[in-house]
Amino acid sequence: MNHRNRTWGFLVLWTMIAMHIAPLSPSWQEWALLSATYLLYPQMVWWITRRSSRPVPHEIMFMRIDSLLCGVWTAALHFPLWISFTLFISVLVSLTLFHGLRGLFESALSWLLGVMLVVMVTGWDFQPQTEWRVIWTALIGLSLYLLATAVDNHKRSMRLHETRQALKARELDLQKQIQEIQALQNLLREQALSDPLTGLYNRHRLEDVLTREGASSLRSQRPMSLVLIDVDHFKGINDRLGHQIGDEVLRQVAHHLQAYTRASDWCFRYGGEEFLLVFPETSLEDARQKADVLRQSLAERPLVCGDVQVDVTVSAGLASFPSDGTDMDSLIGAADKALYQAKNQGRNRVLTFSEAFSATQPLFPVFPSPASQSTE
Secondary structure, three states, X not given: OHHHHHHHHHHHHHHHHHHXXXXXXXXXXXXXXXXXXXXXXXXHHHHHHHOOOOHHHHHHHHHHHHHHHHHHHHHHOOOOHHHHHHHHHHHXXXXXXXXXXXXXXXXXXXXXXXXXXXXXXXXXOOOOOOOHHHHHHHHHHHHHHHHHHHHHHHHHHHHHHHHHHHHHHHHHHHHHHHHHHHHHHHHHHHHHXXXXXXXXXXXXXXXXXXXXXXXXXXXXXXXXXXXXXXXXOHHHHHHHHOHHHHXXXXXXXXXXXXXXXXXXXXXXXXXXXXXXXXEOOOOHHHHHHHHHHHHHHHHHOOEEEOOEEEOOOEEEEEXXXXXXXXXXXXXXXXXHHHHHHHHHOOXXXXXXXXXXXXXXXXOOOOOOOHHHHHHO
């Protein structure tokens, strides 16, 4: 673009200056100097910058030289008004477009330097008069140059706008991809923490939940209750009806547990046919009532698994934090002991750890018989 503007712009300047000096019968040296400045110089600049490893800094440097040469010719021609104006404005606009306000000042200083170099040799000599042909050539040439510059800037602005739109579209695509990746990561995280059969949380999430809810219970000074549930005679269901029916029984029991618990409660598949419920800030008695309602609702109505109706009962063992345990192992261990006793006592029942513990002790104290006393 600069090569084109400099070539055609300098050709207009050569024509304008030639029209101005022709009536003065200049020497061939003056013609040669004018032609070298405005005809050969643009091609030399193009040849140098094309082969440069740093074309932009070189182009800026040559724009400063353009301003210097135009200042020299302005003073050498004795400051003809329209020629001086055209020379000054054209170089000022060019460097300002590429270097901003800094370019404007650099161009003005370079033009002034060129003027001063000539003035120091020849002195000040103002002859502002110009012929009408030169005036019209200056007006037309300057107008064409400014129009060409405006068209070039419009094209550059459009390319910049298109580039920005493309970058914006790519940014939106990237954000969409990031959101999809985050959603996939969340899904994978949920899958890693969830049981694939029932959709409940698995044991990987349990320790974190018990730690967090235990700390919350300590702050609120309210107990946290835990219920360990086992499907009664599940092996018999699998053996009699098949594993597909057994899996469906587990899914429906899990759905039943979720339906009878609050949003703040936690449901886990603990393993096999065992489920674990965590009731935050819930007393052992309230948890027992909830567990008994769950047990009764399952026992009263058979589960429909395809064409098969399956009678299902559950046994449950309860423990409370912190009275029955203060860490995950002790708390689950207490609930497991209560569950063991519930199954030993005939299944389809709910026992707390304290009930299970007392059930393992003799109901009445054992006293020595009279015969043994007499023997002693």
